[in-house]
Amino acid sequence: MRLALLTLLPAAGWCAAPDIDALLKQLARPAPATTPFVEAHFLHLLTRPLVVAGKLEYLGPDALARTVESPYHERTEVRGEAVTLEREGSKPQHFSLQHAPEMKSLLGSFAALLSGDAAGLRREFDLDISGDEASWTLQLTPRDAHVRSRILSIVVAGRRDEPRCITTQQPHDTTTVMLVSQAAEKPPPMADRAWFDQQCK
Amino acid sequence: MSPRAGAALLAGVWGALIALFAWIIHQRLVVSGDLRLFMPAPHTSVERLLLEEVSEGPAARLLLVALTGADAQALADTSQQLATELRADPAFRLVANGENRLDSVPEALLPYRYLLSPTLDSARLDERFLKSELTARERDLASPAATLLEPLIPRDPTLEIVKLLQAWQPSQEPQQLDDVWFDRRGVAALLVVETAAPAFDPEGQKRALAKLHAHFEHARSAAKVELTVTGPGAFSVLMQGRSEADARLAGILDTAGMIVLMLLAYRRVRYVVLGALPLATAGIVGLTTVAALFGTVHGITIAFGFTLIGVALDYPIYLFSHQLPGVPPLVGVRAVWPTLATAVAAICIAYLAFLVSGVVGLAQLACFNVTGLASAGLASRFLLPRLMSEHVSDHGVGALQARAAALVAALPRSAWLAPTLALACLATLVLVPGPLWENDLGRLTPVPQPNLREYAALREELGAPDIRYMLAIEGTSADQILAREERLAGELDASVASHAIAHYDFAARYLPSAATQLRRRAALPTQAELRAALATAMRGLAFQPQLFEPFVADVARARALPPLTAASVAGTPLELTTGSLLIEREHRWIGLVTLSDVRDPAALVSLAAASHGEVSLLDLKQASEDLVAHQRVRILWSVALAALLLAGVVVVALRSLARALRVITPMVLTSLLTLALLHAAGVSLTLFHLIALVLAAGLGLDYALFFERASHDPAMLRRTLHALLVCAAAACVVFSVLGSSTLPVLRAIGVTVVMGVTGNFVLALLLVPPRTVARASGSQ
Numbered sequence: 001m002r003l004a005l006l007t008l009l010p011a012a013g014w015c016a017a018p019d020i021d022a023l024l025k026q027l028a029r030p031a032p033a034t035t036p037f038v039e040a041h042f043l044h045l046l047t048r049p050l051v052v053a054g055k056l057e058y059l060g061p062d063a064l065a066r067t068v069e070s071p072y073h074e075r076t077e078v079r080g081e082a083v084t085l086e087r088e089g090s091k092p093q094h095f096s097l098q099h100a101p102e103m104k105s106l107l108g109s110f111a112a113l114l115s116g117d118a119a120g121l122r123r124e125f126d127l128d129i130s131g132d133e134a135s136w137t138l139q140l141t142p143r144d145a146h147v148r149s150r151i152l153s154i155v156v157a158g159r160r161d162e163p164r165c166i167t168t169q170q171p172h173d174t175t176t177v178m179l180v181s182q183a184a185e186k187p188p189p190m191a192d193r194a195w196f197d198q199q200c201k
Numbered sequence: 202m203s204p205r206a207g208a209a210l211l212a213g214v215w216g217a218l219i220a221l222f223a224w225i226i227h228q229r230l231v232v233s234g235d236l237r238l239f240m241p242a243p244h245t246s247v248e249r250l251l252l253e254e255v256s257e258g259p260a261a262r263l264l265l266v267a268l269t270g271a272d273a274q275a276l277a278d279t280s281q282q283l284a285t286e287l288r289a290d291p292a293f294r295l296v297a298n299g300e301n302r303l304d305s306v307p308e309a310l311l312p313y314r315y316l317l318s319p320t321l322d323s324a325r326l327d328e329r330f331l332k333s334e335l336t337a338r339e340r341d342l343a344s345p346a347a348t349l350l351e352p353l354i355p356r357d358p359t360l361e362i363v364k365l366l367q368a369w370q371p372s373q374e375p376q377q378l379d380d381v382w383f384d385r386r387g388v389a390a391l392l393v394v395e396t397a398a399p400a401f402d403p404e405g406q407k408r409a410l411a412k413l414h415a416h417f418e419h420a421r422s423a424a425k426v427e428l429t430v431t432g433p434g435a436f437s438v439l440m441q442g443r444s445e446a447d448a449r450l451a452g453i454l455d456t457a458g459m460i461v462l463m464l465l466a467y468r469r470v471r472y473v474v475l476g477a478l479p480l481a482t483a484g485i486v487g488l489t490t491v492a493a494l495f496g497t498v499h500g501i502t503i504a505f506g507f508t509l510i511g512v513a514l515d516y517p518i519y520l521f522s523h524q525l526p527g528v529p530p531l532v533g534v535r536a537v538w539p540t541l542a543t544a545v546a547a548i549c550i551a552y553l554a555f556l557v558s559g560v561v562g563l564a565q566l567a568c569f570n571v572t573g574l575a576s577a578g579l580a581s582r583f584l585l586p587r588l589m590s591e592h593v594s595d596h597g598v599g600a601l602q603a604r605a606a607a608l609v610a611a612l613p614r615s616a617w618l619a620p621t622l623a624l625a626c627l628a629t630l631v632l633v634p635g636p637l638w639e640n641d642l643g644r645l646t647p648v649p650q651p652n653l654r655e656y657a658a659l660r661e662e663l664g665a666p667d668i669r670y671m672l673a674i675e676g677t678s679a680d681q682i683l684a685r686e687e688r689l690a691g692e693l694d695a696s697v698a699s700h701a702i703a704h705y706d707f708a709a710r711y712l713p714s715a716a717t718q719l720r721r722r723a724a725l726p727t728q729a730e731l732r733a734a735l736a737t738a739m740r741g742l743a744f745q746p747q748l749f750e751p752f753v754a755d756v757a758r759a760r761a762l763p764p765l766t767a768a769s770v771a772g773t774p775l776e777l778t779t780g781s782l783l784i785e786r787e788h789r790w791i792g793l794v795t796l797s798d799v800r801d802p803a804a805l806v807s808l809a810a811a812s813h814g815e816v817s818l819l820d821l822k823q824a825s826e827d828l829v830a831h832q833r834v835r836i837l838w839s840v841a842l843a844a845l846l847l848a849g850v851v852v853v854a855l856r857s858l859a860r861a862l863r864v865i866t867p868m869v870l871t872s873l874l875t876l877a878l879l880h881a882a883g884v885s886l887t888l889f890h891l892i893a894l895v896l897a898a899g900l901g902l903d904y905a906l907f908f909e910r911a912s913h914d915p916a917m918l919r920r921t922l923h924a925l926l927v928c929a930a931a932a933c934v935v936f937s938v939l940g941s942s943t944l945p946v947l948r949a950i951g952v953t954v955v956m957g958v959t960g961n962f963v964l965a966l967l968l969v970p971p972r973t974v975a976r977a978s979g980s981q
Contacts, residue, residue, distance in 0.1 A: 074344060076345050082380075
């Protein structure tokens with residue numbers, strides 16, 4: 001009886017949601033790859049969200065660049081653990097991911113997604129998938145307790161082989177919603193949480 | 202009580218006393234590793250500074266750590282884990298590996314950030330400045346740096362603490378890979394660790410090193426990561442370990458060699474034990490006296506002391522070899538005693554000269570040897586004969602002795618030998634090029650050169666400042682120095698711009714003068730002004746209205762703070778950086794300006810000259826060479842005085858200038874010969890060679906005295922030959938073992954003494970009793 005149930009389980013999984021490894025394989029992009037993004041930051045420090053738009057560049061397994069084009073210019077480049085932040089009107093700042101494990105894990109998850117590194121992703125996160133192939137949601141929960149105290153979860157939502165929206169949930173009601181690819185093509189009508197959440201559906 | 206039982210009782214009591222004192226010394230003796238004891242006494246403030254830096258300055262407590270053997274990521278991980286563990290261990294005061302940690306500034310220092318940071322020199326916390334800062338912070342919150350900066354922003358919206366940490370980074374840093382220091386080739390992760398224990402406390406350093414290794418075992422990210430630790434503290438532990446290992450091995454080999462030699466010479470087990478008693482007595486008495494007079498005994502004093510005291514081994518040999526069958530030993534000893542007493546008195550009086558050498562270590566050594574040798578001499582005269590048997594064979598009779606005597610008689614002798622040899626030696630010393638004396642203070646340490654090179658290489662990688670040039674500013678208070686340093690900054694910046702120097706560092710970079718701090722404090726707005734400026738600056742930005750209350754509170758606190766002083770930074774990370782640059786000595790303060798990559802010393806000379814005496818340029822290389830040269834002059838005068846005293850004692854004892862001359866000539870010639878041979882071999886002479894020469898001279902004096910005494914009697918000559926062969930063989934065995942040591946210093950001493958003993962023995966045979974020996978062998 002028990003044996004029979006066990007053999008049924010994977011089959012049941014197949015029916016409910018797409019296979020994680022298959023999905024990750026589909027999400028992988030060869031470097032270099034570029035996508036536009038629109039990002040909204042909802043922070044308890046702020047009275048209204050900060051919305052920035054620009055492009056994301058995947059330069060290779062260990063390198064990412066994020067260029068803000070509106071409402072101001074700023075470029076962040078991450079190579080390995082070294083981060084360089086260049087902003088108009090001030091000299092470049094350098095810092096390291098070493099002191100910000102949560103940031104390291106955040107950027108690490110991006111890189112792992114883009115390179116299709118399922119094993120790397122599983123090392124850092126518990127993965128949970130829901131929905132179907134046409135519209136899926138991949139939830140990443142940090143395994144490390146220290147990282148989890150800073151990042152509650154990262155939810156990637158997408159359709160077929162294309163991610164649309166990455167929502168990072170942090171403590172103190174801090175949330176970052178980043179729209180990518182097609183979802184980022186039209187500018188947001190206003191900095192409204194409901195609108196952003198709608199795009200992720 | 203029968204004489205036999207009496208002898209047994211005496212031997213028992215003597216042995217028990219030696220054992221008892223050895224135990225007491227073992228329990229009580231405080232061994233010091235302070236290198237200054239064997240360095241010259243300082244005369245100028247620069248020399249004093251130099252020696253204190255060598256032995257107890259923070260630089261002397263630094264251990265330089267290199268992690269190698271794996272890829273950069275694994276090394277960086279190990280470096281960070283190791284640094285975290287070391288920071289939590291009270292055995293270490295400072296741990297730096299290049300990590301720039303926001304949490305490394307203690308809470309008490311945080312409000313001081315507005316007084317310490319130069320921001321307020323060029324800006325005010327007004328609307329305009331706050332507006333640009335707050336706009337930047339808003340953008341930070343929408344950037345990947347958000348998680349890093351978010352916790353700081355309410356309290357520190359201008360990120361003053363980040364600016365301070367950046368400003369406090371060493372002026373010349375090694376490259377950073379994966380956020381920690383690496384060497385230029387990127388194969389070694391580098392750390393600097395300051396121990397709580399002083400450098401000259403070998404036990405404390407040993408504990409700290411053991412802890413460092415334990416933390417490393419725990420922290421290493423991969424089994425192939427390797428740890429290299431270097432620095433003065435590591436050297437003192439290394440030296441202690443190696444000298445102990447060498448001493449143990451030498452002790453075993455020497456003991457075995459001596460037992461074999463004594464058995465061969467006297468064929469009685471009892472004499473092996475008896476021969477050791479005066480030596481053990483000498484060691485115990487010498488050590489006890491030094492401990493009582495000086496409090497602590499330097500490790501090197503013990504090592505050298507026991508080396509030099511080896512002369513005492515010869516005293517019983519003279520007794521044994523000159524014993525006659527059937528003559529009670531207490532009667533027989535009277536014949537040997539005048540010569541033995543002369544030898545002991547001469548060497549003791551000669552050692553007194555070292556008391557005035559100005560080197561504490563040498564004074565200890567002198568004290569050790571004078572009391573040790575005197576007690577060994579007295580013990581040989583008054584105690585040892587009571588333990589000896591009168592049923593012995595005549596050591597002057599035997600095929601070997603006869604052959605040796607014949608050989609001695611057949612030796613070619615010439616009146617020209619001594620002057621020719623002396624001239625040849627002097628010519629070698631004068632004509633062969635190369636430095637006669639070692640002037641480099643660094644080479645006077647007993648640390649092996651490869652270790653010093655490894656240390657120098659790591660120092661350079663870590664961007665440690667120039668070790669030759671430094672600027673010193675003297676003043677009556679720490680604050681006066683800080684103010685002077687601030688005034689000097691302009692000229693130093695100009696020197697950097699003109700490439701005279703690459704970088705400079707001084708205490709005022711970390712701790713501004715009270716005047717500067719007060720000026721910045723006065724530039725801080727009142728609470729009402731700040732609130733108004735903030736309100737205007739926040740207009741149009743998304744920050745919550747009350748968000749910056751912690752900032753307002755900190756600024757209000759800073760407005761009431763007294764300036765931070767050299768005394769009030771105690772216990773903070775600032776103490777470590779300023780402590781080595783701002784030194785208090787006898788109510789005077791000295792500020793050091795360290796320089797790196799000095800390309801134009803002349804520019805520094807004129808900078809110092811233009812300061813009207815406020816600033817002086819220290820040339821530590823020159824100072825150390827002066828110091829060594831100064832020490833050498835004093836030691837040479839001591840040796841000259843010792844030689845005079847020794848000659849005087851011999852003249853008085855022998856009551857004849859001619860006889861005294863015959864005794865002293867071989868010793869003087871041997872010393873010259875040894876010096877000439879060492880110089881010809883390209884060896885620069887150091888304190889250690891001088892000590893070895895003095896020992897060889899002491900042994901040589903004994904040989905010559907006994908030869909001279911025996912010159913009129915062929916039978917006695919054979920007994921003396923027997924004694925001197927045993928003595929010289931013993932010395933050669935002991936010092937050959939030392940000469941094969943892994944430590945260059947011990948090797949230098951061993952080789953020099955073997956050369957000296959051989960020279961003294963041969964020259965005594967050739968020069969002392971030419972005519973009488975010839976006559977004696979003719980009558981055989």
